[in-house]
Each structure stands twice: as structure tokens, then as C-alpha cells.
Amino acid sequence: MAHKQDIKLATDAIVFGYEKNEGVSVLLIRRKYEPFMNQWAIPGGFIKAEESLEEAVMRELEEETGIKVNYLEQLYTFGDPKRDPRQRVISVAYFALVKSSMFQEIKASTDAEEAAWFNIHALPKLAFDHKQIIQSAIERIRSKMRYQPIGFELLDKKFPFADLEKLYMSVLDREIDRRNFAKKFLALGILDETEEFAKPEGKGRPSRMYQFNKKRYQQLIKDGMNFEV
Amino acid sequence: MAHKQDIKLATDAIVFGYEKNEGVSVLLIRRKYEPFMNQWAIPGGFIKAEESLEEAVMRELEEETGIKVNYLEQLYTFGDPKRDPRQRVISVAYFALVKSSMFQEIKASTDAEEAAWFNIHALPKLAFDHKQIIQSAIERIRSKMRYQPIGFELLDKKFPFADLEKLYMSVLDREIDRRNFAKKFLALGILDETEEFAKPEGKGRPSRMYQFNKKRYQQLIKDGMNFEV
DNA sequence: ACAAAAGTGTTAATCTTACACCCATGG
DNA sequence: CCATGGGTGTAAGATTAACACTTTTGT
Numbered sequence: 006m007a008h009k010q011d012i013k014l015a016t017d018a019i020v021f022g023y024e025k026n027e028g029v030s031v032l033l034i035r036r037k038y039e040p041f042m043n044q045w046a047i048p049g050g051f052i053k054a055e056e057s058l059e060e061a062v063m064r065e066l067e068e069e070t071g072i073k074v075n076y077l078e079q080l081y082t083f084g085d086p087k088r089d090p091r092q093r094v095i096s097v098a099y100f101a102l103v104k105s106s107m108f109q110e111i112k113a114s115t116d117a118e119e120a121a122w123f124n125i126h127a128l129p130k131l132a133f134d135h136k137q138i139i140q141s142a143i144e145r146i147r148s149k150m151r152y153q154p155i156g157f158e159l160l161d162k163k164f165p166f167a168d169l170e171k172l173y174m175s176v177l178d179r180e181i182d183r184r185n186f187a188k189k190f191l192a193l194g195i196l197d198e199t200e201e202f203a204k205p206e207g208k209g210r211p212s213r214m215y216q217f218n219k220k221r222y223q224q225l226i227k228d229g230m231n232f233e234v
Numbered sequence: 235m236a237h238k239q240d241i242k243l244a245t246d247a248i249v250f251g252y253e254k255n256e257g258v259s260v261l262l263i264r265r266k267y268e269p270f271m272n273q274w275a276i277p278g279g280f281i282k283a284e285e286s287l288e289e290a291v292m293r294e295l296e297e298e299t300g301i302k303v304n305y306l307e308q309l310y311t312f313g314d315p316k317r318d319p320r321q322r323v324i325s326v327a328y329f330a331l332v333k334s335s336m337f338q339e340i341k342a343s344t345d346a347e348e349a350a351w352f353n354i355h356a357l358p359k360l361a362f363d364h365k366q367i368i369q370s371a372i373e374r375i376r377s378k379m380r381y382q383p384i385g386f387e388l389l390d391k392k393f394p395f396a397d398l399e400k401l402y403m404s405v406l407d408r409e410i411d412r413r414n415f416a417k418k419f420l421a422l423g424i425l426d427e428t429e430e431f432a433k434p435e436g437k438g439r440p441s442r443m444y445q446f447n448k449k450r451y452q453q454l455i456k457d458g459m460n461f462e463v
Numbered sequence: 464a465c466a467a468a469a470g471t472g473t474t475a476a477t478c479t480t481a482c483a484c485c486c487a488t489g490g
Numbered sequence: 491c492c493a494t495g496g497g498t499g500t501a502a503g504a505t506t507a508a509c510a511c512t513t514t515t516g517t
Contacts, residue, residue, distance in 0.1 A: 011283050014241050014324060054240050054322050058313040082311045082326045084287040093283050095243060095326075097311045167469070184471065185507065209468030210514035396496070413498065414480070438495035439487040 013089075015096040016062045017049030017135070019142035020074060022108035022122055023159040025168050028175040029146075030108070030122035031139055033129070034069050040090055041132035045123070047139065049096065062099045070120045072111060074101035076158040078149075081141055088134045100142040102158040150176055151234050154195065157217040165203045165212035166196075173234065186234075193232060195222040242318075244325040245291045246278030246364070248371035249303060251337035251351055252388040254397050257404040258375075259337070259351035260368055262358070263298050269319055270361035274352070276368065278325065291328045299349045301340060303330035305387040310370055317363045329371040331387040379405055380463050383424065386446040394432045394441035395425075402463065415463075422461060424451040 020032035033045040048069040052061040059077060066072050077099055084095040103111075112122055123129060125143055128136065150156050156172050166187065174181050190196065201214040226232070249261035262274040277298040281290040288306060295301050306328055313324040332340075341351055352358060354372055357365065379385050385401050395416065403410050419425065430443040455461070 010242060010280060012243050012281060013239060014243060051239060052241060052313075052324075055315055057315055058311070058324070079310060081308060082287070084281075084326065086284055086286055095281075095287070097313065097324075165469090182507075182509085183469090184509085187471080189506090205468080205515060207468095208466060208516050210470080212469055394496085411481075412496090413482085416498080418479090434488060434495080436495090437489050437493060439497080441496055 011093065013092060013094045014052045015049055015094050016052055016058060016065060017047050017083075017096050017098045017138060018062050018066055018074075018077075019047055019080065019098065019100045019139055020066065020070075020072065020103060021100065021142070021146060021159065022103050022111070023105055023172055023175070024108055025105075025171050027122075027124060029125050029159075029172075031125055031128070031142075032070060032072065032103075032111070032120060033123055033131075034120045035118060036132055044132045045121075045129045046132035047098075047135050048120075049098075052097075058097055059099075062101070066101070070111070070115065072103060072107070074103050075107075076102040076155060080138075080145055083134060083138060085134070096138075098138050098142070100145060102146075102155065105159065105161050105164075147176055147178075152232060154217065154222060154232055163199055163201060163214040163216050166190075166215055167212055169215070189234065193230070194225065195232075240322065242321060242323045243281045244278055244323050245281055245287060245294060246276045246312075246325050246327045246367060247291050247295055247303075247306075248276055248309065248327065248329045248368055249295065249299075249301065249332060250329065250371070250375060250388065251332050251340070252334055252401055252404070253337055254334075254400050256351075256353060258354050258388075258401075260354055260357070260371075261299060261301065261332075261340070261349060262352055262360075263349045264347060265361055273361045274358045275361035276327075276364050277349075278327075281326075287326055288328070291330070295330070299340070299344065301332060301336070303332050304336075305331040305384060309367075309374055312363060312367060314363070325367075327367050327371070329374060331375075331384065334388065334390050334393075376405055376407075381461060383446065383451060383461055392428055392430060392443040392445045395444055396441055398444070419463065422459070423454065424461075 022030050022032065032048065034048050036042055036044055036046050048066055050065040052058065056064065058079070062077060063074070066074065080098040080100045082095060082097045086093055088094065108122065115121070125139070128139065131139070146155070150173070156169065159172060160168060169190070170181060170183060170186050173186070195218055196215045197218045199214045199216060202211040203214060205211045222232070251259050251261065261277065263277045265271055265273055265275050277295055279294040281287065285293065287308070291306060292303070295303065309327040309329045311324060311326045315322055317323065337351065340349070344350070354368070357368065360368070375384070379402070385398065385405070388401060389397060398419070399410060399412060399415050402415070424447055425444045426447045428443045428445060431440040432443060434440045451461070
């Protein structure tokens with residue numbers, strides 16, 4: 006207990022955002038200091054002794070990008086002795102989701118020299134082992150979205166059904182049959198129809214807006230339903 | 235970078251063992267020091283600056299229980315500021331599996347005052363937040379065993395088919411139809427029949443011994459098969 | 464009237480579940 | 491010959507996968 010350990014503890018956050026014409030993106034910041042100065046990296050930093058891991062993640066995100074996330078989940082702890090060239094740093098990585106409206110807001114307000122969204126299929130060169138960390142996060146969100154309704158955390162409160170479908174196609178990276186998807190998803194009984202309709206951008210029939218009924222989802226789960234897409 | 239952080243980093247290992255008449259057990263050690271002196275706890279300890287997380291886990295297991303595991307997977311990082319009453323300790327928990335023969339060996343050789351197996355349904359009072367950690371590990375193994383062939387890591391190399399089935403029932407904690415289970419599992423094509431038969435203990439027809447064909451499993455996965463039980 | 468996106472049903476194939484009798488051995 | 495555990499098939503029901511035309515809007 007008395008020996009000195011000399012390991013630093015950090016958190017990193019992989020923040021995913023979604024917009025139907027862009028697909029899924031990750032929020033990155035440009036490093037201001039060595040090592041890897043000026044390279045892109047995922048936001049994160051050292052944990053303070055009195056704060057919980059989640060508090061640390063949210064604080065760092067607020068400081069570096071001004072963002073507030075609405076879903077946060079621990080991903081994995083990366084601890085390779087050589088992952089930071091200076092000294093031993095172990096990082097507890099989290100992944101986070103932000104709503105589509107937030108995604109656009111950040112895009113408009115941040116200085117692109119400091120923070121920016123990158124499509125997950127067009128990532129820049131990344132600092133440290135961050136490429137690998139993002140890769141893990143993508144795999145996690147991909148598998149998790151199939152058995153937990155986390156997709157809604159990436160959409161606005163009300164959304165056209167087609168956006169949900171496009172989100173699934175974008176994350177799962179494959180075509181999905183529209184009819185089968187709708188049948189299956191609507192049969193779950195966790196989406197409420199609203200009386201609103203999207204105003205068409207350009208041509209096409211306006212689509213009805215839906216919203217996720219979380220209360221009902223939790224009740225159904227308790228009753229033994231299993232969500233799977 | 236210059237500030238003092240004063241957080242300790244530890245690893246803990248939840249080691250699962252299996253024996254067909256006992257079900258699934260967890261390896262615990264009795265604490266020799268305060269806090270929680272003499273209480274049962276999961277094995278673990280502080281990470282050294284030069285070793286990887288996995289090396290730390292294996293070293294601690296070797297030191298405290300003499301065990302060598304044949305499967306190790308990161309579980310979760312527990313970092314609540316109050317989880318250790320002395321000071322901030324963040325623990326990266328791993329779960330590990332040992333083969334049935336190893337399970338029996340340890341049971342016979344260790345001083346039960348120092349380390350012992352406890353059935354997951356009859357755990358003693360535990361130090362720190364270790365009850366919660368074990369609970370997470372049980373949930374993880376339960377869900378993971380359904381889509382990854384990790385069950386074999388708990389059985390001997392060659393095993394009667396019925397043992398595999400009992401293992402699944404024991405971990406999933408429910409009855410499984412023998413015929414449907416056999417049909418499904420054998421259809422996967424990842425089990426090799428051997429020419430050996432178990433000598434019956436007492437009465438009953440001797441059962442044929444099977445073994446997991448890992449090579450074949452990996453090939454089939456690459457070809458797009460999906461393991462699900 | 465046409466281009467674009469939304470909305471919607473049926474059928475065949477596959478997978479899952481429920482269920483019961485015979486076999487090989489030891490005592 | 492009986493008790494014990496091993497080994498195996500079939501049929502009904504549920505789920506999934508494949509597939510295309512109609513509706514509503516803007517231009």
C-alpha cells in the first residue's frame with residue numbers, strides 16, 4: 006500500500022452523432038500540446054481524485070467541446086504500457102451519443118480548428134491508439150443497437166420513420182428491407198405515432214413523425230418482451 | 235500533466251470454475267489485512283507501472299491462488315470514489331475461466347482458509363463492492379455464452395455431451411430441452427466425436443466424449459456462420 | 464404528368480418449440 | 491430385470507426473408 010505507483014488515469018470519450026444525409030460521425034478535437042500536437046484525437050483527460058469516472062468524462066467533454074451528451078456508457082479500459090510515449094497512462098474509454106439537433110448545433114458553433122465531426126468512414130490520422138479505440142466503439146454501438154433501443158439517443162425526439170431506418174442501415178452498414186423493418190419495429194409497440202408530419206425537403210410525400218415511448222418500452226421489457234432488430 | 239493525481243489502480247479477477255455436480259463457482263480469497271480483514275473477496279491487487287493489465291491480473295492470481303487461467307476477458311472498470319474506504323482506488327475487473335480438471339485440483343490443494351470456490355448461488359458476505367462486481371461478471375458470462383463458444387473453456391478437453399448441456403443449464407439458470415439442444419449444437423459442426431466413452435459412475439449408459447474443434451469454428455465464423463445457443 | 468420519397472401485404476422458407484420412446488450399462 | 495442416464499425424430503407454430511405496387515407531395 007505504501008509504494009509509489011506512478012500510473013496516470015485518464016478518460017476518453019467517443020461521441021457519436023448522426024444526421025441522415027451524413028451518416029454516423031465521431032467528434033474529434035485537435036491537440037494543442039505535445040505529443041501529437043495538432044493531430045486529431047478523441048476528447049479526454051485526466052481524472053480528478055474526487056470525481057467519478059462519468060463525472061470526469063462529462064467534465065472533459067464540456068471543457069473541450071462544450072457538448073452535453075444524453076447517453077454515456079463505459080466502453081473499455083485501454084492500458085497498454087506503451088500507449089502513451091511519455092509515461093504510463095491508463096484510459097477508461099466511454100462512448101456517448103448526442104441527438105441529431107445537437108449534432109448540427111455543434112457543427113455550426115465550434116471553431117473547426119478545435120473540434121469537428123468526422124464521418125466514421127473517413128477518419129483522419131489519429132493520435133495515440135485512438136484509431137483502435139474508435140474502432141472498438143463502432144463495434145460496440147453496432148452490436149448494442151441490435152438489442153437495445155439506443156438508436157433513439159441519436160435522433161431527435163420526433164423523427165420520420167425513414168430516418169430510423171436510415172440510421173440502422175448507416176450503423177449496421179448494410180441494406181435493410183423497408184417493409185420488413187417497419188413491420189418488425191412497429192410490432193414492438195414502442196413507437197408512438199404523432200399527428201405531425203415532416204415538411205418535405207424538395208419532393209416526396211411528407212412522412213409522419215414518430216417518437217420513442219420509453220415508459221412503454223420499460224414496461225414491456227419487464228413483461229418479458231425482447232427487443233431485437 | 236504536472237499535478238499529482240493520487241489515485242491507485244488495481245485489477246480484480248472473477249474466476250469461474252465448473253463441475254457438473256456443483257454447477258458454476260467463483261474463486262474467492264480470504265483477506266489478510268484491513269480493511270475487511272478475514273472477509274472473503276475476489277483476488278486482485280495493484281498494477282505495476284511496467285506491466286500490462288492482463289499481466290497484472292495473471293500475476294495477482296498466481297500470487298494469491300497459484301492458479302493459471304486459460305481464458306481472460308476484461309469485464310468493467312469500477313471507479314466509484316467511495317468504493318475503497320481508505321483512498322481512491324479504481325479497479326479494472328477481468329473475468330476468467332478455468333477448466334473443470336483445474337477446478338478440482340485447486341479445490342484439493344489449497345488451504346480452504348486462504349482460497350475457496352463458492353457456488354454462485356451461495357456466496358458469502360464480500361468485501362468492498364465485490365458482490366456487485368461478481369454480479370456483473372455473472373451477467374456477462376450468461377450473455378456471452380449464448381453467442382461465443384466460451385463454455386468449452388470451463389470443460390475439460392474431452393467431455394460428454396450431457397456435461398455441455400448441464401453447463402448451459404447451470405449458467406443460464408433454466409431447463410433446456412435435451413433433444414433440441416443436441417440438434418442445434420451438433421448442427422453447428424464445431425464438435426468432434428471421439429472414439430472414447432466415459433466410464434459410467436454408477437449406473438447408466440456410457441456417454442461418448444466430444445471435443446471442441448476450434449480451427450473449424452474459426453473457419454466457419456469467417457464463412458459467415460453465426461454461433462448462437 | 465412526372466419524379467421522389469412514403470407507405471403498406473402476401474407467400475415460401477426457415478427456425479423454434481413441444482413432446483416420448485428406445486438403448487446401454489451397473490447393480 | 492430394474493434403475494439410471496444416454497441417445498434420437500417428427501410435426502405444429504412462429505419468425506424471417508423475399509418481393510412491387512400505390513399514395514402523396516413538389517416541380
